[in-house]
Amino acid sequence: MGSKVLPQALLTIPRQPNQCPTKKLVFSNVLSRRSSPLNSARDSFSRVSSTYVGSIFDPIAVAMKKRAFVVRAESNSESEAEAAEEGGAVAVEEPSEVKAEGEGEAGAEKEATLESEEAKPPRKPRIKLGDIMGILNKNAIEASEKERPVPDIRTGDIVEIKLEVPENRRRLSIYKGIVISRQNAGIHTTIRIRRIIAGIGVEIVFPLYSPNIKEIKVVKHRKVRRARLYYLREKLPRLSTFK
Amino acid sequence: MRTVLKVVDNSGAKKVMCIQAVKGKKGARLGDTIVASVKEAYPNGKVKKGKVVHGVVVRAAMQRGRCDGSEVKFDDNAVVLVDKQGQPIGTRVFGPVPHELRKKKHVKILSLAKHIA
Secondary structure (H helix, E strand, C coil), X not given: CHHHHXXXXXXXXXXXXXHCHHHHHHHHHXXXXXXXXXXXXXXXXXXXXXXXXXXXXXXXXXXXXXXXXXXXXXXXXXXXXXXXXXXXXXXXXXXXXXXXXXXXXXXHHHHHHHHCCCCCCCXXXXXXXXXXXXXXHHHHHHHXXXXXXXXXXXXXXXXXXXXXXXXXXXXXXXEEEEEEEEEXXXXXXXXXXXXXXXXXEEEEEEECCCCCEEEEEEEEECCCCCCCCHHHHCCCHHHXXXX | CCCEEEECECCCEEEEEEEEECCCCCCCCCCCEEEEEEEEXXXXXXXXXXXXXXXXXXXXXXXXXXXXXXXXXXXXXXEEEECCCCCECCCCECCEECCHHHHCCCHHHHHHCCEEC
C-alpha cells in the first residue's frame, strides 16, 4: 500500500530546482500526504519527513535533499519496477542479484542514511548490459577449468584428444591430429583437428571446454606461419598424417 | 540428386549417382539412405552398370554436427550399397566411417569398418 503511493509522490516532486518556488505548496501537500501512510509502516521515515515539512527555508536545497533521499530509499528498498523509473539501470538488468543485495542492505542502509542525512552509501559498481555475456562466459570457463584444466593450444600443435562418446561407453575414443584452426568464442571455443585416417582426410571440430573431453595433450608442434591452415586440404596427404 | 558418390565396399560398383534421398525433402546427409543409379562398375561384380540400388552415405564433405557440439567432416563423399532391408551387399568396407551410423541402426556396416571416426 505504501509502495503504491510513493511512485506518484516521486513524479509530483519537481525535477528542476527552479520550479520549486512556484510549487512550494504542492510540495508540502505531497509530503503531508506521504507521511500518513508511512506512519504505520516505517516510523523513522515519517519522523524525518515531518521535520522537513516544518522547515522549508530554502526550497531549492530542500528539494534536492528530499529528492536525493527519496531516490536512494527507492532504489534500496523497492522492487525493480519502481527503481527503473528513476533510471536505476542496475536493477533492471540483474534483477536477481540486485534484489538479493538490495533486500539485505535495505535495513542497514536505511539506518545509515537516516543517521547521516548528508553522507551517501558506498556505490556498488554498475554492471553494464554489454558486459553480461563476458561475465557469464568467464564464469562458465572457470567452472569448466576447475573440473579439467585446458592447456594452451595454438594452431600448428599436434594434439591427442581422449573423448568419451556416449554411444561407445566402454572405451575412450582417441583423436590425434594437427590443429588447423582455433575459434575463440568464450565457452564455445573450438579447435579443428585434421588427420588422414585410412587414406581419407577427416576434420573434426572439438569444443575445448566440453565435459566429454577427458584429456587433451599436446604431443608436438609444427612451425606454421598462419592462424588457419586450410591449405593442408590441397596438399599431399603425407603432410596431414600422424602416427 | 545427381551427386556422384564413391562406393567403398566390394559390391562391384565404383561410382553411383544419387537419384533420391529416401527420407526427407531437403536431401540426404551423413548417415542417411539414398536411392542411386550405378554409373561405373567393375566387370565381375554383384551389381552392374545402370542398376538402381540403395546406399548409406558413410562419408560426406559437408560437416555434420553432433549432440556434444562437435562437428565431423570428411574429404570425400562415399556410400555403401545396401539392400532394401538395410543389410550391406558387399562383405568389406574401406576407409573410416562415423559414429552416426550406430544411431541409424547400421550396425553391420560399423562392424565391417576398419576405423570408426
